Amino acid sequence: MEQVKAAGTTKDYKESYGPSESAERAKARRQTEGAPAPLIPDCCNVGVCLRSIVILNGAAIATAFALAPDVTLTWERLLSIALILEPALLLSLGSLCIVRKWTNGQHLNVQWVVGLAVPGLIAAAVAWVFASSPSQNADLSQSVILSMTTRAVSAAVIAAAMYEYFRLRARAYAPSFSEARLQALQARIRPHFLFNSLNTVLGLIRTEPRLAEHTLENLADLFRVFMRDARELVPLDDEVITCKEYLAIEQLRLSKRLQVAWDIDEMPGDALLPSLLLQPLIENAVHHGIEPRMDTGLISIRITKPGDRVRVEIDNPICATPAVRPGNQMALSNVRERLMLLYDMEAELKTGAQGDLFRLHLEFPYRKERRRRDVRRNYNPDR
């Protein structure tokens, strides 16, 4: 239920505050988002061509060396491979460069069929040309058909391997789509939080200078963490400190409306987890459970260690009125995605409504800190 509400909130917000985006543009964007990623790499690109040529020729040389019965015969072997490989490769690159414009945006199965068929057919054609030209006899004898089939199949296999290589390469270099979206979202939320916090500090400076000072320290610590690489693993103790610093700032702003109950006596403080895994979840709870309500709301956080797993449970009250800022769905799905990347099937994140509470249940394997840090962060909320 929370998901529906949250998605609605984001949309409403966008629509109400961003009238500039036309319906057509939104539609076009949806279409590009919905289309499968192109399978065939951009074969018109010099880099892609060079990479394909170098890799396949390297493989050909290695094969020639491996298969030649005598070192002196290697050259001959290589020549015979190259005779088929080079024309087939160059023609394939050229044809794929043209065909690609059409296959992009087609169903992924179509892309696979075309992507494998083009080099296969070209290899078969090249094989046919070489097999038939000396004899001048164009009839398809059995041996010619056999050689064409094997060449076609091996070309298709090589093409499949190359596609997979380019796909992995693209994934390794491009930040994930949701990561980019989350960053865009955070670029909007973080300044909001920053300015609100600065305003809070300004409100405290004259009457409670010490509290103002302490709040600025918290803010500095928080932004240090925000700017850190999110892939970094940190001990649970540190993440909890980050959460407490965050909550201390929100506490000033929301005063009595925000109540927090920590139950972390059994928490395994040395468990490693990705930096900023819990803070966004707690920010979410504040944002959707406390900020929209006029009276007091309680956020309870419980961290335990059943067996060799770490379990985090966060409860916040459900509000009838929508939140004032977007982002619930995205924070949750980002945390889910990061858990998947790191722990694969070993982690789980469940959310659901129970009565008037929104409950979040997170579990991941307990992995200990590899080395103890010399300088541990300390947090004393009463300082």
Place this chain on the structure above:
Amino acid sequence: MSDATTILIVDDEPPARARLREVLADLAPEFPHRIVGEAANAPEALAQIESQRPQIVLMDVQMPGMTGIELARHISARAGEGDSEDPKPMPLMIFVTAFDEFAVDAFEVNALDYLLKPVRGQRLLAALVRARTLMPSEHLDAIDALAKATNTRRRHLSVHERGRVILVPLEQVVYLKAELKYITVRTREREYLIEESLTSLEDEFNDRFVRIHRNALVARPSIAGFERVTPTGEGEAGDPYWQVVLREIQDRLPVSRRQWSIVKGLVS
């Protein structure tokens, strides 16, 4: 009664209110004023405006329950109501908002002033001085335009009863019926009276309410069905007509012949 301008501060965050108080105190020599109250949410603000009659309201945009823009609509909807000797006050509103590029865009097109948090003294002074020169009618138009630009619709109706302001959530309203000077707001539990025009309510909430008669709007989700009645009694039996059957309450409302063609499609 001094010349000092009376100001009400509306913000849900105590440190933000403290900050505004302090900045205003700094401006006292240049801008004589008196802070007549502080409110942490919309109902409090409406009550304070009623009792304290501030001339200027400094209002946070992001507040729980009701945004500042929606609150401004309530204030402007009530302006000019009441007796002619004692009309409801129409304070001038200055919005205060945290970083929000889109909201700021919406303000740019209007005559209303807004301040960005953290608020600077000189900026606040300029806004206060400017607010005094603004005509109330300009101000009303600007609030309407702003509400439109930010797509803010009221989610409550404000009812004042014996000096108190009650906010009735729109989802609880079953029907609105015009009666002489007032409009009866019927919820499942009870009735309230408000002073607004049925036509403007129809325009504002046309996605939720449908007009069934010259004098009545009914919430679409509350319509259970229709029944045909033939008037009997007192001699002359009139033409048969249709009535709306409502969920949850027993009241029946007549559908006018003119509206029937539109309304009958709602239940099939």
